[in-house]
Amino acid sequence: MNHIYLDHAASTPVHPEVAEAMLAVMKGQVGNASSIHAFGREAKRTVNAARDTVALALGCGPDELIFTAGGTESDNLALFGVSSALKDQGRHIITTAIEHHAVMHSCERLEQQGFEVTYLPVDRYGQVHIEQLEQAIRPDTILISVMYGNNEIGTLQPIQALGELAREKGILFHVDAVQAFGAIPFAAKDLPVDLMSISSHKINGPQGVGALYVRRGTLIEPLLYGGNQERKRRAGTENLAGLAGFAKAAELASAEMEERTRRDEELRKALLDGLAREIGQDRFHVNGHPSEHLPHILNISFPEMGTETMLMNLDMEGIAVASGSACTSGSLEPSHVLEAMKLPEQFLRSAIRFSFGLGNTTEEITQVSQKVGTILTRVRNRR
Known part of the structure; x- marks a missing residue:
């Protein structure tokens, strides 16, 4: 795998x-x-x-x-x-x-x-x-x-x-x-x-x-x-x-910051474009500021599927993501950050954090968007 x-x-x-x-x-x-x-x-x-x-x-x-x-x-x-x-x-x-x-x-x-x-x-x-x-x-x-x-x-x-x-x-x-x-x-x-x-x-x-x-x-x-x-x-x-x-x-971080930012923003765009293509823009919601944000962190809600279920399915596909802070991952409680933003319940309980960095490629991101599409389609077909 x-x-x-x-x-x-x-x-x-x-x-x-x-x-x-x-x-x-x-x-x-x-x-x-x-x-x-x-x-x-x-x-x-x-x-x-x-x-x-x-x-x-x-x-x-x-x-x-x-x-x-x-x-x-x-x-x-x-x-x-x-x-x-x-x-x-x-x-x-x-x-x-x-x-x-x-x-x-x-x-x-x-x-x-x-x-x-x-x-x-x-x-x-x-x-x-x-x-x-x-x-x-x-x-x-x-x-x-x-x-x-x-x-x-x-x-x-x-x-x-x-x-x-x-x-x-x-x-x-x-x-x-x-x-x-x-x-x-x-x-x-x-x-x-x-x-x-x-x-x-x-x-x-x-x-x-x-x-x-x-x-x-x-x-x-x-x-x-x-x-x-x-x-x-x-x-x-x-x-x-x-x-x-x-x-x-x-x-290294100082010397490579400009390149890192460019790469992370490229991966962010690739994931958003890939999800729009694979599942449709109306089936996911981006949480956070649209422009004032760190380049490497992207938080997305998939209302059709709960956070823990999506995490488990992605992990089974060999994809490591998170539900929020690493210090609280594994907790079934909703994120205090998303709660403070007063997000609708459907976004609150279906949020996934994707974060990019060293070693990631656009090819990997394409695979991730395809896997998300496969997982959501599988769930839809079971209903």
Whole structure:
């Protein structure tokens, strides 16, 4: 069976050059970056080089980057770190109703600790409106957290405008850019953003490595205590091979972004055109913003068939897709993102996320649209 992987929003395949960079470290280095002998100094150079490379790709200073174990830890560090540091100044946080669960569940935990959280609604395309943010701001608001590009529907948020408002009000602004980093061009230093989360395994790097950008002067308390790593902001021995791989992935993502965007948009169009040809435009619905979206994420509802049934049928055909966030796939509950968009029940319970990336071809996409057509025809004939 020919397997087709269309779940790059969950995790991407490791780029061959990334694997080579990691293997070179695993085979050639044994030191701890905190040790003062020659082996330790060599390890420290690996960490510093990785920090320089990732910072360059993100558009920030190396000293503004905290390495973490991935996007979830980065989100947690941003929310809990800022809340702890600023709790005497206020206990109100603003986020949106469509954030990743790393932010949503962190906010729920902060509510249990005595903080108040406002969850901004979104429109039918999944976008936040700045007027609603302005209305939600209070004198005791200390942090606003908004995802750059949604991991389920791909919709982009007006980060520039939201950040400018936050800065005008003197409120820290955190952006979960895990899906956006490497997919669309931006530089952290040019945005009105104080904290930004990114992850390696969304850009063809290894799993278990990420980073949090913290603008100079931003107050933040650590989550982990122990050694003095990461300027005492995140204790723990550095993952040398993981960081080397993250750096190489970030370097490649920056260099190849234009080509990647062109390819992903081509695959997106090919799938939409193929579905229109195979099943007809009236038998599927695209969820998310029609123009303000990440190029590699496409969320589609097939009202004739429930999400789980379509997932199972596609998997049997060797096609890997998702029902939404990788952290909640397998759950029979409807997506909180689609619910917040107030989609009709028929779209809510039949949504499939296709996400493109390294290795995908237009020939594969043609096969996928044909398979979807076959599956839906099979269901129709059973009725």
